Amino acid sequence: MSTVGWITARGLFGRRRFLILLPLPLLLVGLAVLCRSLNVAPSDWGPAVLVGLGLAVVLPVVALVVGTGVLGAEIEDGTVVHILTKPLPRWQIVLPKLAVATAVSAATVAVPLFVAGLLADSVRLGLALAAASALGALAYSALFLALSLLTRRPVLLGLVYVLIWEGLLGRFADGTRVLSIQQWVIALADRMAPTDLLGTTVSVPVAAILTGLVAVGFTVLAIDRLRSFSVAGETS
Template sequence: MSTVAWITARGLFGRRRALLLLPLPLLLVGLAALCRAYDVRPSDWGTPVIVGLGLAVVLPVVSLIVGTGVLGSEIDDGTIVHILTKPLPRRDIILAKLGVAVVVSALTAAVPLFVAGLLADSAQLGAGLAVAAAVGAVAYSALFLLLSLLTRRPVLLGLVYILVWEGLLGQFVSGTRVLSIQQYVITIADKISPTGLLESKVSLTVAVVMAVIFALGCALAAVDRLRSFSMAGETS
């Protein structure tokens, strides 16, 4: 399993896709630093930057890029057949791929969110955002990894989930928030470091339980889906 993880990480950072991970985190830190440098009140910029950019864009988009890239590119170019010919349980392949996706997504999103939280309020808020981002990275990565196995357009469907389900419906239709990873992340961060900059709309119990369900459910579904792949890399 460690070999699969190493090959996945090397392939991920060996592609141009890895360069797409840099602009959004840098933009988040840059905006936070700029507002702090010009003494703009955190109450004026904290929510738009931390929630509107950090939690609503940086975290899910980074997870989408990485989550669909750890396996989707191998399906597209047919190299997945080399993995499937190895005497490895499908479970180990998915766990290795998911592990790489979670680590890369969590680090890429958590570090700039910590910095933004530190500049906006305190180290406690920064830590809360980092922890919540790590939890969100697990759920998002599992979801987007599964999408890469279900469709040839995982990025498109992932963007629909982020922009339409979480971004649009999640703001106006309360029932959709129960299935919004973004809402779980906001709630967890708010409970770790209560602040007026964050407004949780689901309970902590719902956030934790649903995040676990998303992660485990999507991971198990991904394992089952990978078992249906034939040696040609197509589904039977």
């Protein structure tokens, strides 16, 4: 399992599309520093930067690119054949890749969110945002990893979920927020560090339970889907 994880991490950091993610976290930190240096009230910029940019854009986009890339890229270029020919249970392939996707996504997003939360309110808020975003990275990574095995266009479907379901519908239809990973992250962060800068109608127990269910459910689905792949990389 450690070998699969190491190969995945090496391949991920060697791809250009991972490097294009770096401007997003830098933009998040830059806006927070700018607003703080200009003495803008946190109530004026906090929700827009922390939630509107950090949790609604940076977290899901980073997780989407990384989550679909840890296995999807190997399926696209055919190198998945080398993994499928190894005498490994499929869970020993999926779990290390999920771990790498979660770790990379969490690290990429948690650090700038901590800095932004610190500048907006306190160390406690920064830590809450970092911890909640790590849990969100796990749920998003499991979802997008499964999508890379279910469809040939996982990025497109992932963007539909993030932009349409979480973004558009989540803004105007309160009922859809219950099935929004973004809202679960907000609820968990707000529980760890209550603040007026965050707000959601999703309860903490619901957010915690659904985060776990999504992470486990889509991981199991990915393992089951990978079992149906033939050596040629096509589903049987």
